[in-house]
Amino acid sequence: MTASSQNSVESKNSLSRLAPLEAVLFDVDGTLCDSDPLHYQAFREMLLEIGFNGGVPITEDFFVENIAGKHNDDIAMILFPDDFQRGIKFLEDKESMFRRLAVDQLKPVNGLDKLRKWIEDHGLKRAAVTNAPKANAELMISILGLSDFFETVILGSDCEHAKPFPDPYLKALEVLKVSKDHTFVFEDSVSGIRAGVFAGMPVVGLTTRNPEHLLMEAQPAFLIKDYEDPKLWAALEELDKKGGAHPA
Template identity: 30%
Template sequence: MLRALIFDFDGLILDTETPEVHAWQEMYAAYGQELDFAWVAYQIGRGAEQIVERPVDKLANLVPSLDKEAVEGDYRARRMSAILAEPIRPGVERLLAEAKAAGIRLCVASSSRHEWVDTHLSRLGLFDFFEFTCCADDVERAKPFPDLYLLALEKLGLDASEAMALEDSPNGSQAALDAGLMVVAVPNEVTRYLDLSHATAQFASMEEVTVEGLRELRG
C-alpha cells in the first residue's frame, strides 16, 4: 500500500537546474568557451561533496587569467534572477493537494541544504504540504548515495515498499533505487536528455502523475 511520497526538490518541484546550466553556458560563452553539456549533466542531482570539479574551476583551466571570484559572483546573480522568475513546475501543486487529501504522507529528500530548500518551499507556499525535509546537511553522503532516502524512510517509520520517490535526474533516481524505493522520474528541460531508463516509470510532466496512477504502480 502506498503510504508516502518522497519528493526531490531541485529540478522536480522547482526547476533550478535549467537556470543553473543556462547561467554557466552564458559565462563560458562570455570567455569564448563552450560548456560541455555531458559533463554538466553528470553532476545534476549530486550533493556538493560529490562534485569532482566545479564549472568555475573547469573554466579557469581553459582561461588561466580568469577572476574566479568575479565569475562566480556574476554566475550566482544570473542564476538567482532566473530561478526567482521560475514558476512551480506544472502539476506539482495539484499532486501535492491530491496526495494530502488521500491521506498520503509527504516529505522531501534533497541534495541541497536546508537553507536553500526550506526557503524556496516557504517562498512558493509549499512548505506546509510536507511533514519534513531531509537535506544535504542531515547526512554525510548526499545523492547518488541512498542516505537521504534512507533517512526519510526512517523518519516516516515506513518500509520502502510503502513509499515511492519522485525524481528528475539519474543521480537522484539511483539514490532512491538503492534505498529500495520505486522511482517515478519526471525530467525537466535539461534532464530530459539524460538516461532515466532505470526508473520504475517516467512521465513528461507532473501533470500526468496522479495518486491513482501511483497506487497502481506501487501495487
C-alpha cells in the same frame, strides 16, 4: 516474453504493491520546479567570466553530464580538480546568483498542485530530499508555497553521503517513521533516481530536462513528463484500488 516475465515487468513498474501507501518523497530541483535552466544560466555565465574551458561556454550536454543532480562538493571536484577550495567558493557565489534568478523566474512543474491535493486528501506523510544547499532548498520550497506541505526537508549535506548514495532517502524514511515498502519517490536526475532505487523504493522519474535514455539506465519504475501525465494518474488509481493509502 513469457507470461511470468511480463507479470514481473508489470509489477516492477507498478505502484500498487505499495498499498497501503504511507508517504511520498520528492526531490526539489527539476522535480518540484524546472530549475535546471536557471542553474545552467548561472554556471554558464560565471564559468565564462573566469575563462573556464578556454573561454568557450559550457553546453547543456556538459551541464547534464557533469553538474545536474550532483552535490556541490562533487561538482567542485569536477570543475576545479586542482583547487577544491576555489571550487567551493565559486559554487557559493553561483548559488547566490541562482537564488536571485529564482525569485523572479521559478515555476512549479505542471500539475504539482493537483498532486499536492491528492497527497493531502490521502493523509500521506511527505518529505523533500535534496542535494541542494539549505538556502536554495528553503527558498524554492517557499516560492512554490510548499513550506507547510513538507513535514521535513532532508539535505544531502546533513547525511554521511549525498545522492546518488541512498543515505538521504533512508534518513527521510527514518524521520517520517515510514517503511520503504509503502513509500515512493519523485526524481528527475540519474543520481537521484539511483539514490531512491538503492534505498529500496520505486522511483517515478520526471523528464523535466534530462534525456529519457539516461534516466532509464538508473531503473526508475516509469517516467512521466509532468504531474499531469496520464501514466501517473493511472498508477495512482491502480494503487487506490489495491488498498489506497494509510493515513498517517
